[in-house]
Amino acid sequence: MLEEKNLYQTNNHSQKKSKPSALPVERQEVVNSWGGANANISYVYRPTTIEGVQEVLTMAQRYGRTIGLRGGGNSYGDAAMNGENILLDMRRMNRILSWNPSNGRVVTEPGVTISQLWQYVLEDGWWPPVVTGTSKTTIGGCAAMNVHGKNAWQVGPIGDHIISFDMLLPSGKIITCSRNENADVFYAAIGGFGMLGIFTSITLQMKRIYSGNLQVHTQAQKNLTGMFNYFNENLEKSNYIVGWIDAFAKGDALGRGDVHRANYLPPGADPEPQQSLRLENQHLTPNMFGVLPRSIIWLGMRPFMNNFGTALVNRGKFITGRIGGVKSFQQSHAAFHFLLDYVPDWKNAYGSGGLIQYQPFIPKETAHDAFKEMLRLCQRRGIINYLTVFKRHRPDNFLMSHGLDGFSLAMDFRITEKSRSRVAMLARELDEIVLAANGRFYFAKDSTLRPEVAEAYLGKETIAQFTTLKHRCDPNNLLETDLWRRVFG
Ligand SMILES: Cc1cc2nc3c(=O)[nH]c(=O)nc-3n(C[C@H](O)[C@H](O)[C@H](O)COP(=O)(O)OP(=O)(O)OC[C@H]3O[C@@H](n4cnc5c(N)ncnc54)[C@H](O)[C@@H]3O)c2cc1C
Known part of the structure; x- marks a missing residue:
């Protein structure tokens, strides 16, 4: 049996439904937080297509398990962990879907890394407007945390450069969100740590540069x-x-x-x-x-x-x-x-x-x-x-x-x-x-x-707004992580 190491109030007794799991044992993996201070076991799936993600959603509902999303796994703590449940590792959905070098707009799948992205656009004279201190993060993970760079006071977080995204809801429906379409979900899913839906494609504006x-x-x-x-x-x-x-x-x-x-x-x-x-x-x-x-x-x-x-x-x-x-x-x-x-x-x-x-x-x-x-x-x-x-x-x-x-x-x-x-x-x-x-x-x-502490700095009203949106996007609470249970569970 694999050993578990759970710290800092991480709570893993989260089997949502009474039905016992028959998930395949060979899917069990030890998953660590990036910092390595947390570790537990999840059933890990690495789909390459939206249909593959949909299959995991259906399976999770059938077996009464929750799904946590994971990009590059670079969150220091338990944000991309979901002990005893399913972890959807998005790294194989890593295609650049379209690139326009004349206006700097790029559409990526969520598993594209910052490293892949800058290497793709650089020779055309563009650079991602916001990058993290490591280039191993994925665009999906960056959008879900609304990451910032060393220019945060000037250009804001990555969300300020996301034009739109497609998000797969646990129901299987895909919605498009932007500042004009499903705007409430747009402003909550960016920075919403994977709790409202699964980004399947993200449109970003790159920054023009004149030298490497x-x-x-x-x-x-x-x-x-x-x-x-x-x-x-x-x-x-x-x-x-x-x-x-x-x-x-x-x-x-x-x-x-x-x-x-x-x-x-x-x-x-x-x-x-x-x-x-x-x-x-x-x-x-x-x-x-x-x-x-x-x-x-x-x-x-x-x-x-x-x-x-x-x-x-x-x-x-x-x-x-x-x-x-x-x-x-x-x-x-x-x-x-x-x-x-x-x-x-x-x-x-x-x-x-x-x-x-x-x-x-x-x-x-x-x-x-x-x-x-x-x-x-x-x-x-x-x-x-x-x-x-x-x-x-x-x-x-x-x-x-x-x-x-x-x-x-x-x-x-x-x-x-x-x-x-x-x-x-x-x-x-x-x-x-x-x-x-x-x-x-x-x-x-x-x-x-x-x-x-979360309630004290975010305010009850903001948390209520977020949970209302969660209920709308994910009425059966299929999407969960250790962090969600620890702080909001
Ligand atoms: C060395 C180092 C330096 C860093 N520097 C910075 C920095 O400068 N600025 C900064 O802001 N952060 C920084 N970070 C933190 C890191 O950028 C964030 O944790 C980022 O979210 C990690 O991206 P990831 O792809 O690894 O996502 P993960 O850590 O795997 O996941 C992050 C969140 O995204 C969710 N998620 C993943 N994929 C999807 C998807 N397709 N749809 C919806 N939700 C999804 C997960 O559930 C999780 O809640 C750093 C981390 C490291 C290790």
Whole structure:
């Protein structure tokens, strides 16, 4: 029998109907959250067509099982997991259905990855308007979470660039949704974490670019106030901006780190755009420093995955960042955006307990003090986040949005047998700070959110609106995930 590992209130006693399951045992697979801190068993199906998905819907109803949707499985927590039930892995529905290089409109199946997409459109002088820190995410998964990029304050989340989508309802009916057609479902299914229906095709608007390179500037900031000031001063003149914070720094250095910002090259600035837009000039080299295969680098990181080692690495990074002041250089789009793909499987360096991420979004008026308090709290509790990413955002019109006019701080916490319950307790304390600062949370990253906290930041009315729509789209609650049961179940 396969072993289950369920953490953070994930509730799997979810067999919807009394009829016993006769689902085939050979479909059982152990499924992990991306961070590896959650694992359970599901019946996994990987259809290649809409008819294949419809067959799974019929089968689930016959056997009284729920269906969870999964794209690339890059959600840090349990958003794409459905223990003891069916998991519909959409990655094989990965065709680009149409592409118009003159206006930048693309229609994709949901399993197309960001990696596939940018490689498809780049040579025609286009780039996805919003990309995630890894290129392994699927368009369906990105739409369902309404993901943001390092340009979130300027262009909003991916939903702001989705023109329309087709969605298969559990009844088997396909509906088209856009800002003018089924608009209520459009604004709720984007960011609706796969609870209303199954995206079967998505029409997206790409962004015109005039070079395969970005002009990048990096600068170290000596503390959190420096970070905020730098962001505020540079937002208007940047297309992308992101801060990497050293969560170990204390006192006057609290919140110090490096900022990376980048700009598109205007038309004419790149003397040879046909060259820089070629795929061979985007790809990361297979080796680091010319010799070390990237695939084994995580092994070298493992000894540093403790408080002492990570503090040392962070300090080293900060000192290197300070040397030479501002650095300015050109970098390919792929190299700038997918820094987290440089080292394949880097999450393995966290060890067998994996990691969770906690990413609050806090209004600009309260963010500085709230982040300060949070960093200090982590230090007092001796549970320090090893990777900390700082971003700027803007509000949007999607129902279950995480977006607001403010900042986010994504904090990665290592999970071990010893730290598991302490991290969960810490998350409760952090929740209090976030709520007091009028902050929000993000389902793509979440592992710890409790129903009362979700209700406090989303509001009863928003949750009621969402559940009413769910009832309309999915009256028998066929679509469920561990996250849904944990937070809304
Ligand atoms: C290294 C790393 C970096 C990241 N960087 C960012 C970042 O910069 N910005 C950001 O916003 N997020 C970021 N994320 C989070 C990630 O982008 C989101 O979790 C995204 O949703 C993952 O896409 P996926 O295809 O892996 O979807 P999954 O994680 O598999 O699923 C996500 C959600 O989509 C639903 N879903 C999947 N397919 C469909 C479908 N066809 N129809 C309806 N619902 C569906 C699932 O049920 C689930 O609720 C990062 C994650 C990692 C691991």
